[in-house]
Amino acid sequence: MLAHYGPQLVNLLAAILLLLAFAMLSQRRIISLINLFAAQGLVLFMATVLVATLTGQTHLYGSAAITLALKVFLLPWILHRLIRRLNVKWDVETLVNIPTIMLAGIVLVILAFNLAAPISQLAGTLTRSTLGIALASVLLAFLMMITRSKAVPQVVAFLAMENGLFFAATATVYGMPMVVELGIALDVLVASLILGVFLFQIRSRFDSVDTRHLERLKEH
Amino acid sequence: MGAELLLLVSPLAGGAVLALVGHRRYAAEVNVAFSVVTFGVAVRLVTRVIDEGAISALEEQFFLDSLNVFLVALTAFVSMTTSLFSRPYMRIERAHGRVSDAGMRLYHAMYQLFGFTMLLVLTTNNLGVMWVAMEAATLTTVLLVALYRTHASLEAAWKYFILCGVGIAQALFGTILVYFAAERILGSGVTALLWTHLDSVKSELEPTVMSIAFVFLLVGYGTKVGLVPLHNWLPDAHAEGPTPISAVLSGLLLNVALYALIRFKVITDGALERPFAAALLMGFGLASVVVAAFFLSRQRDIKRMFAYSSIEHMGLITFAFGMGGPVASFAGLLHMTVHSLTKSAIFFTVGHATQKSGTQLMEGIRGLVRVSPAIGWGLMLGAAAILGMPPFGVFASEFLILTTAIAQQPWAAPVLLVSLGVSFAAIFGKVQAMVFGEPTAARLPHRPALIPVFAHLALVLLLGLYIPPYLADWYRRAAQLIG
Numbered sequence A: 001m002l003a004h005y006g007p008q009l010v011n012l013l014a015a016i017l018l019l020l021a022f023a024m025l026s027q028r029r030i031i032s033l034i035n036l037f038a039a040q041g042l043v044l045f046m047a048t049v050l051v052a053t054l055t056g057q058t059h060l061y062g063s064a065a066i067t068l069a070l071k072v073f074l075l076p077w078i079l080h081r082l083i084r085r086l087n088v089k090w091d092v093e094t095l096v097n098i099p100t101i102m103l104a105g106i107v108l109v110i111l112a113f114n115l116a117a118p119i120s121q122l123a124g125t126l127t128r129s130t131l132g133i134a135l136a137s138v139l140l141a142f143l144m145m146i147t148r149s150k151a152v153p154q155v156v157a158f159l160a161m162e163n164g165l166f167f168a169a170t171a172t173v174y175g176m177p178m179v180v181e182l183g184i185a186l187d188v189l190v191a192s193l194i195l196g197v198f199l200f201q202i203r204s205r206f207d208s209v210d211t212r213h214l215e216r217l218k219e220h
Numbered sequence B: 001m002g003a004e005l006l007l008l009v010s011p012l013a014g015g016a017v018l019a020l021v022g023h024r025r026y027a028a029e030v031n032v033a034f035s036v037v038t039f040g041v042a043v044r045l046v047t048r049v050i051d052e053g054a055i056s057a058l059e060e061q062f063f064l065d066s067l068n069v070f071l072v073a074l075t076a077f078v079s080m081t082t083s084l085f086s087r088p089y090m091r092i093e094r095a096h097g098r099v100s101d102a103g104m105r106l107y108h109a110m111y112q113l114f115g116f117t118m119l120l121v122l123t124t125n126n127l128g129v130m131w132v133a134m135e136a137a138t139l140t141t142v143l144l145v146a147l148y149r150t151h152a153s154l155e156a157a158w159k160y161f162i163l164c165g166v167g168i169a170q171a172l173f174g175t176i177l178v179y180f181a182a183e184r185i186l187g188s189g190v191t192a193l194l195w196t197h198l199d200s201v202k203s204e205l206e207p208t209v210m211s212i213a214f215v216f217l218l219v220g221y222g223t224k225v226g227l228v229p230l231h232n233w234l235p236d237a238h239a240e241g242p243t244p245i246s247a248v249l250s251g252l253l254l255n256v257a258l259y260a261l262i263r264f265k266v267i268t269d270g271a272l273e274r275p276f277a278a279a280l281l282m283g284f285g286l287a288s289v290v291v292a293a294f295f296l297s298r299q300r301d302i303k304r305m306f307a308y309s310s311i312e313h314m315g316l317i318t319f320a321f322g323m324g325g326p327v328a329s330f331a332g333l334l335h336m337t338v339h340s341l342t343k344s345a346i347f348f349t350v351g352h353a354t355q356k357s358g359t360q361l362m363e364g365i366r367g368l369v370r371v372s373p374a375i376g377w378g379l380m381l382g383a384a385a386i387l388g389m390p391p392f393g394v395f396a397s398e399f400l401i402l403t404t405a406i407a408q409q410p411w412a413a414p415v416l417l418v419s420l421g422v423s424f425a426a427i428f429g430k431v432q433a434m435v436f437g438e439p440t441a442a443r444l445p446h447r448p449a450l451i452p453v454f455a456h457l458a459l460v461l462l463l464g465l466y467i468p469p470y471l472a473d474w475y476r477r478a479a480q481l482i483g
Helices: A002-024 A030-055 A059-086 A098-122 A128-147 A151-173 A180-206 B004-023 B027-052 B066-095 B101-123 B125-146 B150-187 B197-200 B207-224 B233-240 B243-271 B277-296 B302-323 B325-357 B373-386 B393-408 B412-435 B451-465 B469-482
Strands: B055-057 B063-064
Touching: A002 A098, A002 A128, A002 A151, A030 A059, A030 A151, A030 B004, A059 A151, A059 A180, A059 B197, A098 A128, A098 B150, A098 B207, A128 A151, A128 B125, A128 B150, A151 A180, A151 B150, A180 B150, A180 B393, B004 B027, B004 B055, B004 B063, B004 B066, B004 B101, B027 B055, B027 B066, B027 B101, B063 B066, B063 B101, B066 B101, B066 B243, B066 B325, B066 B469, B101 B125, B101 B243, B125 B150, B125 B207, B125 B233, B125 B243, B150 B197, B150 B207, B150 B233, B150 B451, B207 B243, B233 B243, B233 B302, B243 B277, B243 B302, B243 B325, B243 B469, B277 B302, B277 B412, B277 B469, B302 B325, B302 B373, B302 B393, B302 B412, B325 B373, B325 B393, B325 B451, B325 B469, B373 B393, B373 B412, B373 B451, B393 B412, B393 B451
Parallel strands: none
Antiparallel strands: B055 B063
């Protein structure tokens, strides 16, 4: 059963991942944004466990556990706490209107699929067709980062980008070696903590976490 | 093998100790002590690599060959002299009330940890760990750039974090692709990420995957090198952080990021028949030289100006490695050394000059020679050295790069010459005005540290006049590794 439907299930989860990436791109409310990020982490966790079961790559269970702990529970919890403490529940403004962003997103997805096609053909993994989706999620997160003006959504975009990269590693090579996975997880965690500290510093300076305040340093 | 690991253990322990006592009066001395130990171990490792050739440790997780041991020595040396400079510099900042106790603790702990991450990038054999350490290098410095909590420094740190974070994410994707290509030959597991193993099978790696991977790696690590058009974070981060951090960012971090790129270039060149990586490196390098040269004359902030000069020089080095061949790679390595020494020396003098004048704006800094001849002449000589005036070492390496360019890439030579000329005019004119003229400076509460400045400049002068045979031999062997 699982052997038969497994690969299709992975593809389904990959598709959900991409949909969530688009949902984040168009989401205006900051709390929903964080919840979407947590949902993306959950899908990532399920996909990783599924791939681990299908292929017998036991170390993937380890990465899946890290994903669950870090991206579904710890980071969303930190982010929720952060916005409560910063008291910023306003709707997120985007720098460009949302339909335009969505169109740009579609172009990026096409680009990602074209770029991933030659690599996917070489891959022997059962998840190879999902590399395009992984790359697309990275690029969509990138797009989200450059179209948001507030600091917290930029942080979420940064973390979503890491989700995409993690999925790319699972899709092409069944995950990086454990020592590297652990290192990456540590970096992401430290980065979020530093960003948290940083947001407080920005706020105490400007009474707001709008990064549009941070546009004074320009070439004249 | 224990003694070698001390190279990494020393700064890590230093970071832990200083996290506890970094605000005490003796913290600066502790910082210096740890940096001296690290440098001592580095010197020992250099002699071992010279005697025995490449060495590896911990089941090949770490390795040292002529290429990285040279950068390890340089990194440990400049970290040490910068810690000597930072001792009075940070005390003066503390006396001026710009940094709190917590800030001092953060500064000292992160200074050591930053050194640790750079040495980890240099010594690790695992390309995944290299990525982790490179990201950690950003993380350790991002709060230091924001140390003064001013509007501009927060903005610079945010920009630094976001741009380098995005960049480094591309590098991770590139690393995943390299692992993917390697796994097909070496099998899955840590072995497939070890550089030495990859190097031995590089001709069998899938060329399409490696070329796509190299583009991502170039964008990723190139952001940290400060290559145009990925350089936006660099002038801000250099200008707004404390000056010792500007010195190590400019003198060391850029080198370390370029080192990572070179390691991948070697593998990519092996996998591809055509000079794909070379062309990309030359293109980005040349663009950096040209753009930085023309931005130089528009700068008003002294640290920003020298940050742009760093972009220019990193571009020149990248261009040299792109040309490849024994002479150009030799020149690239020499230029890495002399740029690192000269630029950190310049930042040391600039640090004290701005403290004396109370501003980083160049029109506010005047008559340094009258107030403090040592600072004035240090800045003048440093500027002369970085601009490639003979007999300093920068002249030797730039001369080698230019003559190779004339022979191999004649189209690029005039572009390089014009850019170097433009930057000469920009920097020389501004530095001259700051060094001479009516003084505007005040007395400092602590004696400035100028020994590191003149030690660096003396070394650069020495390298311009005479490269000792063992050093030349060492560069030659490292250049062979790059190809």
